[in-house]
Amino acid sequence: MSLMEIKNLHKSFGGLSAVLNFNFNLENNELVGLIGPNGAGKTTVFNLITGVYKPDKGNIDFEDRSLVGLHPYDICKRGIARTFQNIRLFRDLTVLDNVRIAFHKDVQYGFLSAIFRTPGFFRGEAEMEAKAREFLKIFKLDNKRDEIASNLPYGEQRRLEIARALATRPTMLILDEPAAGMNPQETQELMQLIKWLRQEFKLAILLIEHDMPLVMGVCERIYVLDYGQVIAEGKPEEIRNNKKVIEAYLGEEVN
Amino acid sequence: MQIYKHSWTRFVAEVAVLVALFTLVQYAITTELLSQYYEINLNSMCINIILAVSLNLINGFTGQLSLGHAGFMAVGAYVSVIMTNRLDLPFIAGVLAACLAAALAGFIIGVPTLRLKGDYLAIATLGFGEIIRVVLQNIDYVGGPSGIMGIEKLTTWGWLFASTLITLIVIINLVNSSYGRAIISVREDEVAAELMGINTTRYKVMAFVIGAMFAGLAGALYAHYFYIIKPDTFNFLKSFDILVMVVLGGLGSTTGAVIAAIFITTLTAALQSFPAIRMILYALILIIVMIYRPQGLMGNKEMGRKTLARLWGGKK
Numbered sequence: 001m002s003l004m005e006i007k008n009l010h011k012s013f014g015g016l017s018a019v020l021n022f023n024f025n026l027e028n029n030e031l032v033g034l035i036g037p038n039g040a041g042k043t044t045v046f047n048l049i050t051g052v053y054k055p056d057k058g059n060i061d062f063e064d065r066s067l068v069g070l071h072p073y074d075i076c077k078r079g080i081a082r083t084f085q086n087i088r089l090f091r092d093l094t095v096l097d098n099v100r101i102a103f104h105k106d107v108q109y110g111f112l113s114a115i116f117r118t119p120g121f122f123r124g125e126a127e128m129e130a131k132a133r134e135f136l137k138i139f140k141l142d143n144k145r146d147e148i149a150s151n152l153p154y155g156e157q158r159r160l161e162i163a164r165a166l167a168t169r170p171t172m173l174i175l176d177e178p179a180a181g182m183n184p185q186e187t188q189e190l191m192q193l194i195k196w197l198r199q200e201f202k203l204a205i206l207l208i209e210h211d212m213p214l215v216m217g218v219c220e221r222i223y224v225l226d227y228g229q230v231i232a233e234g235k236p237e238e239i240r241n242n243k244k245v246i247e248a249y250l251g252e253e254v255n
Numbered sequence: 256m257q258i259y260k261h262s263w264t265r266f267v268a269e270v271a272v273l274v275a276l277f278t279l280v281q282y283a284i285t286t287e288l289l290s291q292y293y294e295i296n297l298n299s300m301c302i303n304i305i306l307a308v309s310l311n312l313i314n315g316f317t318g319q320l321s322l323g324h325a326g327f328m329a330v331g332a333y334v335s336v337i338m339t340n341r342l343d344l345p346f347i348a349g350v351l352a353a354c355l356a357a358a359l360a361g362f363i364i365g366v367p368t369l370r371l372k373g374d375y376l377a378i379a380t381l382g383f384g385e386i387i388r389v390v391l392q393n394i395d396y397v398g399g400p401s402g403i404m405g406i407e408k409l410t411t412w413g414w415l416f417a418s419t420l421i422t423l424i425v426i427i428n429l430v431n432s433s434y435g436r437a438i439i440s441v442r443e444d445e446v447a448a449e450l451m452g453i454n455t456t457r458y459k460v461m462a463f464v465i466g467a468m469f470a471g472l473a474g475a476l477y478a479h480y481f482y483i484i485k486p487d488t489f490n491f492l493k494s495f496d497i498l499v500m501v502v503l504g505g506l507g508s509t510t511g512a513v514i515a516a517i518f519i520t521t522l523t524a525a526l527q528s529f530p531a532i533r534m535i536l537y538a539l540i541l542i543i544v545m546i547y548r549p550q551g552l553m554g555n556k557e558m559g560r561k562t563l564a565r566l567w568g569g570k571k
Contacts (some may be wrong), residue, residue: 050450076452092441092555093436100433103441105452107433114432115425121432130434168452 001035002061003028003172003204004049009058011041011048018044020228022058026172030207033219035212035239037248041228042208046174050082051075062172065239077105081170085177085208091150095141095160098149099132102163102167125235132167139163155186162193173197175207179214187211191218216240224248277416294412296524298480301415302473303516305422307500308509311471312426314498315507315555316435317462318442319369320377323384324470324497326364327357329489331471332478333391336403337520339479341396346409350418350475357471358464360387365481369456384494391486402485410480418476422469427509429465438462442507503544505551510558515551 001023009022018041026032034042047053049060051072060067067075090098108124109183136142144152149160158178165173179187179192191214198205209215215222216236222233224239226248232239239245280297284291288299306324313321334356335349367380392400429435440448441455448455478484500519504511522540526533544552 052446052450071454072446073454073557076450082450084447088444088447090440090447090457092443093439097436097439101436101448101452101453104433104437104440109433111434114434115428117428124433164451 002026003030003063005061006049007059009045009048009060010056011044012056013052014018017228019048022062022225022228022230024223024230026204026206028171029198031194031218031220032207033215033222034208034225035210035215035222036225040181040225040248042225043176044228045225046082046206046208049075049174050080069192073105076168076170079169079171080174081168081172082174083158083165083176083178087157087161089157089164090151090162091148093149094146095149095152096129096132098160098164098215099135099167100128100164101132101162103128105168134162137165154181158182158190159193164195166197170203171200172204172206175205175208175209177208179209179211187214190214194218196231196248199250213238256549276414277406280416281412282404282470296520298410298412298415298476299524300517300520302305302477302480303497303500303520304419304513305469305473305476306497307504307512308422308426309466309473310497311501311504311509311512312430312438312508313466314501315505315512316430316442317459319459319463320373321380321463321466322377322494322498323364323380323382323387324466324493325489325491325493326384326387326493327360327467327470328474328477328493329387329391329486330360330467331357331474332470332484332489333397333403335475336406336478336484339409340403340406343546346414349409349479349502350414350472353471353475354468355471357474358468360471361410361464361467364461365460365467369459369463381494384489384491388486388489391489398485400486402488403485406478406482406484408482410476410481415476418472422472423509423513425465426469430509434458434461439507470476499541503541503551505553505555507555508551508553508557511551511553511556514553515556518552 004024004026006022006024009019009024010017011019017223022045030215034044034045044053047054047065051067051070051074055068062078062080065078067078072080090101093101109118110122110129113121113124133142133145136145139162141156141160141163143154152160162175162178175194179190182190194205194207195218197203199242207219209214221234222236222239223230224242224245231244231248232242280289284294297321306328310321312323313319331353335353338344338349338352339346364380364383368376368383371379391397397403430438437448437453438458440451440453441458445455474489496519500515501512503519504513504515522537526536529536
């Protein structure tokens with residue numbers, strides 16, 4: 001059984017159909033790419049999966065249970081985490097706090113325990129900090145844990161966002177253009193990181209990316225979206241030679 | 256903001272400092288070393304601290320612009336006076352009822368209005384604050400527009416000291432916990448917070464209810480100190496006064512709110528000797544502060560033990 005199965009997903013904004021009859025499936029521990037020209041509806045698909053938008057029609061099953069109609073925070077608790085195309089960190093908070101907030105859904109002490117500072121509070125906080133620092137170490141951000149997130153260089157902000165998403169302990173990670181704004185060297189490192197994360201955390205990863213070497217390099221399967229519809233699906237080499245895909249990106253040949 | 260170790264020595268030291276502070280002021284009041292003029296200002300100061308710190312939880316930490324704080328103060332004031340003056344219950348019952356009633360009002364108003372954002376929320380809370388006032392004006396049982404007179408003076412320095420302390424402890428401990436971080440994440444980025452598993456609506460309402468509860472506490476203390484309450488005392492100008500303290504102190508800084516509450520109470524008292532130009536001076540000082548320090552006196556920083564230690568030990 002697939003980890004995620006999407007059937008006939010529709011979403012329109014006013015008269016514009018952003019996503020049309022979208023079908024998709026994702027296996028456990030699979031790494032799938034979603035590509036397409038600008039405005040094809042890729043981010044809308046992500047927003048539908050994570051509950052930011054409600055679909056007009058269709059169904060999204062995750063671990064055999066529907067996600068449609070759930071709040072984003074419930075979907076996060078079900079095990080889906082994401083990053084954003086334009087980085088959305090908690091900008092005025094420290095690097096450490098950014099990650100610690102991701103642990104809040106599993107907070108070990110109660111509200112009154114926090115007010116009265118019971119031993120449970122101190123234990124819970126110490127545990128949260130230790131776990132957060134573990135994640136920061138993986139992403140080589142541990143030495144910057146007390147810095148304000150918005151003061152980090154761009155590449156590190158991207159890494160922090162992935163660290164924060166992983167800290168929610170997802171089974172599926174959704175990356176929205178993780179390589180945007182990175183130089184080739186950083187992109188290369190990111191590629192290694194994505195591969196490694198998938199192994200280490202047993203993750204299924206879905207990624208949107210415009211950087212073709214990256215997509216072709218890491219993804220096992222690729223979906224191509226144009227005008228809200230899937231125009232091709234398959235292994236990277238199949239996609240590379242697909243006529244429809246080339247048309248969508250480069251236009252038709254003129255006779 | 257890392258305070259994870261529990262230290263008994265520090266706890267004992269803090270309690271000792273607080274007891275000393277309380278006893279010293281109590282002694283000064285009993286022996287009339289502190290004149291009545293200063294005593295009144297000291298009391299206003301405590302009430303303003305409670306109001307500013309609780310509004311700061313809503314406006315500063317949760318990032319939800321509320322302009323109805325005086326409304327919750329009114330609920331607290333009236334409910335407590337009904338308890339003590341009309342039903343002859345002890346003051347403690349009045350105070351607790353005031354907190355509960357204000358918290359309930361906060362919940363009822365918060366659930367529908369907190370769906371709104373920014374300016375829209377500000378206007379909706381402003382409206383609700385005014386509704387509370389107008390409703391009170393039309394209830395004869397509580398004296399209508401002329402309010403209730405002859406309220407027994409039950410607010411003592413002990414009550415004020417304990418109330419201010421409890422407000423500060425609850426809000427500081429809340430903010431410096433995982434629940435507090437959840438509240439702050441709502442201010443930082445609501446969408447990202449939701450996707451990190453945080454039920455943003457719940458935390459907005461939570462902050463709103465706690466803020467309203469302490470405003471109710473301040474209302475009860477106020478009513479039983481100044482002999483008279485009437486609906487007009489709690490109009491939107493009162494809400495603005497509290498907001499000014501919060502913005503002046505720095506949105507999202509509890510110590511900032513405390514400092515600003517002390518500063519504004521002192522300023523208001525000092526300017527009483529210049530009645531003609533009082534409001535002009537008051538406004539001018541605020542404008543100057545905002546031009547030279549737009550983030551407020553403290554920004555979103557806190558003044559903690561470390562800062563105090565640094566100031567104490569000279570430059571380091």
